[in-house]
Amino acid sequence: xxxxxxxxxxxxxxxxxxxxxxxxxxxxxxxxxxxxxxxxxxxxxxxxxxxxxxxxxxxxxxxxxxxxxxxxxxxxxxxxxxxxxxxxxxxxxxxxxxxxxxxxxxxxxxxxxxxxxxxxxxxxxxxxxxxxxxxxxxxxxxxxxxxxxxxxxxxxxxxxxxxxxxxxxxxxxxxxxxxxxxxxxxxxxxxxxxxxxxxxxxxxxxxxxxxxxxxxxxxxxxxxxxxxxxxxxxxxxxxxxxxxxxxxxxxxxxxxxxxxxxxxxxxxxxxxxxxxxxxxxxxxxxxx
Numbered sequence: 001x002x003x004x005x006x007x008x009x010x011x012x013x014x015x016x017x018x019x020x021x022x023x024x025x026x027x028x029x030x031x032x033x034x035x036x037x038x039x040x041x042x043x044x045x046x047x048x049x050x051x052x053x054x055x056x057x058x059x060x061x062x063x064x065x066x067x068x069x070x071x072x073x074x075x076x077x078x079x080x081x082x083x084x085x086x087x088x089x090x091x092x093x094x095x096x097x098x099x100x101x102x103x104x105x106x107x108x109x110x111x112x113x114x115x116x117x118x119x120x121x122x123x124x125x126x127x128x129x130x131x132x133x134x135x136x137x138x139x140x141x142x143x144x145x146x147x148x149x150x151x152x153x154x155x156x157x158x159x160x161x162x163x164x165x166x167x168x169x170x171x172x173x174x175x176x177x178x179x180x181x182x183x184x185x186x187x188x189x190x191x192x193x194x195x196x197x198x199x200x201x202x203x204x205x206x207x208x209x210x211x212x213x214x215x216x217x218x219x220x221x222x223x224x225x226x227x228x229x230x231x232x233x234x235x236x237x238x239x240x241x242x243x244x245x246x247x248x249x250x251x252x253x254x255x256x257x258x259x260x261x262x263x264x265x266x267x268x269x270x271x272x273x274x275x276x277x278x279x280x281x282x283x284x285x286x287x288x
Contacts, residue, residue, distance in 0.1 A: 037251035137262035162191035164272035195265020
């Protein structure tokens with residue numbers, strides 16, 4: 001559920017009072033950064049040195065996942081999207097090469113919410129709990145994961161490549177007044193190109209997810225990458241994640257601490273292939 005190709009509004013459900021610089025950045029007006037991404041923050045060593053004392057309680061965040069009232073039954077929405085066709089687009093610099101980061105490094109952990117009902121639609125939209133990325137992004141993700149090992153943490157992956165038809169489903173399912181929270185299928189999403197990843201951190205020793213200032217898909221002020229609330233440890237983990245990702249060529253999206261775009265995302269086409277079709281293409285390629 002990401003409107004990464006448009007600036008956020010200050011609606012009731014997303015009360016972010018973005019500073020002028022962030023608004024300009026969202027419109028691509030300040031520099032050559034992609035719209036909606038923030039400039040890089042402190043490096044990993046600087047953030048590591050700021051580690052606070054361990055919180056006694058480390059409570060769950062107050063702001064959990066967002067939910068919408070569906071515009072229709074999910075089966076009706078699926079049928080409505082069945083014949084939809086992705087928008088025309090110019091040729092891109094690179095041919096798609098989608099891979100699973102977990103195949104490159106099995107110690108990465110998955111928590112694919114859209115393969116469950118634990119998401120903003122309260123409905124399953126993926127048939128399988130899998131995450132794909134274009135190869136350069138996947139390889140960079142593995143490097144970020146490895147850099148966190150010395151902190152006793154690893155990357156917990158929520159979503160990567162997203163078929164365009166799923167973005168279309170998100171749009172059709174979301175009430176008109178709340179559509180500033182989802183990407184417009186007429187332009188597509190960075191997820192549709194395999195260049196964006198939604199993720200968090202987990203504890204290597206226990207395997208459990210680590211708390212951040214907000215939950216995943218919590219569309220409130222607490223989701224902002226520079227939100228000053230939550231506990232010191234939660235903010236430090238969020239900043240550590242950002243520093244590790246930025247060191248490997250990712251940029252954080254300005255309204256979602258969990259969303260990162262790889263520097264190559266614009267070089268790939270918008271795609272509408274299922275996970276099963278990715279497998280079939282790979283098998284066909286390997287048989288040649």
